[in-house]
Amino acid sequence: MDKVPGEVRKMLTDCNGIEKEKHMMQFKELIRKSWLSMISVVVFLLSWHLVTDVTHLIGPNLLPSPLQVVESALKWTFNPIAGSTMFGHLFVSLKLVVFSFSVAVAIGVPLGIFMGWFRILDRLLNPIFQIIRPIPPLAWIPLAIVWFGIGISSKIFVIFLASFVPSLINAYTGVKTIEPLMLDVAKTFGLKPINILLKIVVPHSLPYIFAGIRLSLISSWMCLVAAEMVASMAGLGYSMQMARRTMDPPIIMLAMILIGLTGMVMIKLAERIERKLCPWLMKR
Numbered sequence: 001m002d003k004v005p006g007e008v009r010k011m012l013t014d015c016n017g018i019e020k021e022k023h024m025m026q027f028k029e030l031i032r033k034s035w036l037s038m039i040s041v042v043v044f045l046l047s048w049h050l051v052t053d054v055t056h057l058i059g060p061n062l063l064p065s066p067l068q069v070v071e072s073a074l075k076w077t078f079n080p081i082a083g084s085t086m087f088g089h090l091f092v093s094l095k096l097v098v099f100s101f102s103v104a105v106a107i108g109v110p111l112g113i114f115m116g117w118f119r120i121l122d123r124l125l126n127p128i129f130q131i132i133r134p135i136p137p138l139a140w141i142p143l144a145i146v147w148f149g150i151g152i153s154s155k156i157f158v159i160f161l162a163s164f165v166p167s168l169i170n171a172y173t174g175v176k177t178i179e180p181l182m183l184d185v186a187k188t189f190g191l192k193p194i195n196i197l198l199k200i201v202v203p204h205s206l207p208y209i210f211a212g213i214r215l216s217l218i219s220s221w222m223c224l225v226a227a228e229m230v231a232s233m234a235g236l237g238y239s240m241q242m243a244r245r246t247m248d249p250p251i252i253m254l255a256m257i258l259i260g261l262t263g264m265v266m267i268k269l270a271e272r273i274e275r276k277l278c279p280w281l282m283k284r
Contacts, residue, residue: 064250069257072250081251082242084234090258093224093235096152100159101220108167108216109209115168116175116205117197129168137162137223155227162223163216170212174205210274214267221263 045066051057052065060068076086084092115122115129137158144154178201186196228237236255243251 061247061249064253068250069254072248072254076251076254082234082239084239086254086258089234089236089239089255090262093228093237093259094262096155096228096235097159097220097224100156101163101216103156104160104163104220105167105213105216108164109171109212112168112171112173112212113175113197113202113205116172117201133165133169137165137219138226141227155224155232158227159220159223162219166215166219167209167212170208170215171205174208175201177208178204206274206278210270210278213270217263217266217270221259225259 048063049066052060052063053067064072073086075081078085080088082089111125115125140158140161141154144157148154148157182200182204183196186200191199224235225237225240228235229241232238232241236259240252240255243249243255
């Protein structure tokens with residue numbers, strides 16, 4: 001009996017040592033990936049600086065240098081351009097994207113799950129969806145202006161369509177890829193259809209759903225610029241349009257960088273949520 005506590009302590013010590021070693025390996029891998037990412041960014045910025053400020057292979061009217069973009073960022077932070085400061089335009093665009101994207105995902109994901117689960121709903125809606133699906137979201141802009149006028153509603157509609165399609169398709173695909181054997185086993189154990197849907201089908205579809213959410217985020221930011229260029233009085237797309245008219249390439253480049261960075265942050269947040277809800281996925 002006296003040996004049991006010692007053996008238990010030894011086992012716990014070994015487990016702690018293995019866990020610490022595992023965390024250390026994960027930390028080293030994170031450092032290695034971070035260094036590689038930093039190196040790629042530095043090389044890109046140096047190359048950009050080389051072809052603009054150093055060798056002048058590309059003129060400032062075609063491609064502004066990194067220093068010009070930084071100067072424009074400092075100026076735009078405190079002085080309004082195209083009616084607002086940099087963060088004012090960013091907030092308008094971010095609010096528009098978040099609202100349109102949230103509504104699209106809130107409708108698209110459940111509808112995709114239901115279409116994949118209920119055959120009647122699939123047969124009713126799938127033909128209509130297959131006709132609408134190939135139409136580019138930007139092709140709806142003229143009709144959106146006719147329906148909603150030149151205002152925020154038309155932009156929300158276009159961005160909604162851009163986000164809605166990927167979220168629905170991936171949720172639908174996730175349900176359709178589940179193995180029939182899993183459903184048969186669940187039925188054998190007496191699970192009701194609603195429990196099968198919530199406890200088996202939805203967890204199985206989560207990786208597909210989050211992949212669709214990431215695609216929806218990308219699509220929403222891609223359509224934002226076009227929607228704001230057509231009809232808007234504020235936002236990053238509007239500021240790019242005004243900068244084009246005044247021949248100000250640094251502002252155009254800066255707005256593009258802001259769109260890319262903001263979209264990247266939102267995608268990273270979605271990936272973090274995915275890792276929390278899908279801890280069995282170790283692909284990243």
